[in-house]
Amino acid sequence: MDDDTSPTPTAARLVGLRLRQLQRATGLPAVFGGATAPRRSGRELHITHVRGTIGTSLLDLRVGPGRGLGGSVLASGALRTVPDYASTRSITHDFDEIVVAQERISSIFALPVTVAGVVRAIIYGAVRGPHRIGDAVLERAAAFGTALEQELAGVLTRPATPVLxxxxxxxxxxxxxxxxxxxxxxxxxxxxxxxxxxxxxxxxxxxxxxxxxxxxxxxxxxxxxxxxxxxxxxxxxxxxxxxxxxxxxxxxxxxxxxxxxxxxxxxxxxxxx
The missing domain is CATH 1.10.10.10 (Winged helix-like DNA-binding domain superfamily/Winged helix DNA-binding domain)
Known part of the structure; x- marks a missing residue:
């Protein structure tokens, strides 16, 4: 089973299985995400699943703490949304070539999936053009994230003591x-x-x-x-x-x-x- 210091293939698989549900629940054109793994500099996100993207550049992208929107969520452990990715000054722009130039993403949120105080995965939802992600969509995304956390916790948690x-x-x-x-x-x-x-x-x-x-x-x-x-x-x-x-x-x-x-x-x- 996974622990706090090991990669989380279970989390990655679960994210991949549930992205379709997230897209249906929110109605967003693009959703993506993946699991985190420990590194010397802190946990690192590995994006392994995408739906509704223009290309495949987001696949296999690795995001460290503090880098871009996902990196800020890794550091804070809290849901974050930005109305316009390209012009937001409170995040770094390491990934603008992919997020802005290739995927043409404007408004986007990043939602951490946290189990036992550890961010095990991050999921994103995004729109293109002048549209903005509203509060109703964020509420549905947050509810989805809570359900995903509970499901992942049930998979990762084993009994504390052996059963004879x-x-x-x-x-x-x-x-x-x-x-x-x-x-x-x-x-x-x-x-x-x-x-x-x-x-x-x-x-x-x-x-x-x-x-x-x-x-x-x-x-x-x-x-x-x-x-x-x-x-x-x-x-x-x-x-x-x-x-x-x-x-x-x-x-x-x-x-x-x-x-x-x-x-x-x-x-x-x-x-x-």
């Missing part, structure tokens, strides 16, 4: 007892006990009649949910591809489905992710 196998086995046994008991009062009490153990087993404790997932199965499904392949999940979690496949087979079996896409859907419906 016998703990999961005990919860599974309680769930089986709840499912098979004929006494309604006993079933309700067992359900309460199982619910109280959710934090212990990574939020994946089942209730009577509801399937549960092991913490590693939840981690794997969270990464699958943001579009990662089995190989990318394996690299992210430090597992072999075959181990990832085994977790997916186990999760799909527990959830009563036949593929990973359906497993993600059912796990979300059940509140397991």
């Amino acid at each position: 196998p016998h703990s999961r086995a005990a919860v599974a046994e309680l769930a089986e007892l709840a499912r098979t008991t004929g006494d309604a009062a006993t079933r309700r009490r067992l359900d309460q006990l199982i619910a109280g153990l959710r934090d212990v087993v990574g939020g994946a404790a089942p209730t009577a009649g509801q399937p549960g997932l092991a913490p590693r199965e939840v981690e794997v499904l969270r990464l699958v949910a943001v579009g990662m392949t089995n190989g990318e999940v394996a690299g992210e979690l430090g597992l072999s591809v075959e181990t990832v496949r085994a977790y997916l087979r186990s999760a799909t079996r527990r959830l009563g489905v036949h593929n990973r896409t359906a497993a993600v859907h059912v796990a979300r419906v059940l509140g397991l992710l």
Whole structure:
């Protein structure tokens, strides 16, 4: 999983997957963004995804702290918008050749995606010509950013303490007892006990009649949910591809489905992710 001192491929992938939603929510002609990674001079933004741009010059652009609009957001950690990029004096103009000359961008905002106090990604929205980005668009962008932060936090955060196998086995046994008991009062009490153990087993404790997932199965499904392949999940979690496949087979079996896409859907419906 990612930490504060490592690059964030998960964040980059998530930005790429959600840019279409940002464009739909705001109605902006151009949106782009990427993840940040630590450097000796501070975190650096790597723009890896674009939608609605004129060319491809923004792709692979690296933005350091204090450079341009994105660099100022990296430093401040706050949403920032400028009505006219070319004439704004409060930012540097390192990227005018791309932003102004090639992309003809005028009004633009940059929104940080922050998890645990660290700017993990930055997303931009922009217009061309005399138009300006209004408050309503910024409000929708901010709401989108909040949702993206929550989604990324769920992917990046792992349980603080390891869950021992016998703990999961005990919860599974309680769930089986709840499912098979004929006494309604006993079933309700067992359900309460199982619910109280959710934090212990990574939020994946089942209730009577509801399937549960092991913490590693939840981690794997969270990464699958943001579009990662089995190989990318394996690299992210430090597992072999075959181990990832085994977790997916186990999760799909527990959830009563036949593929990973359906497993993600059912796990979300059940509140397991």
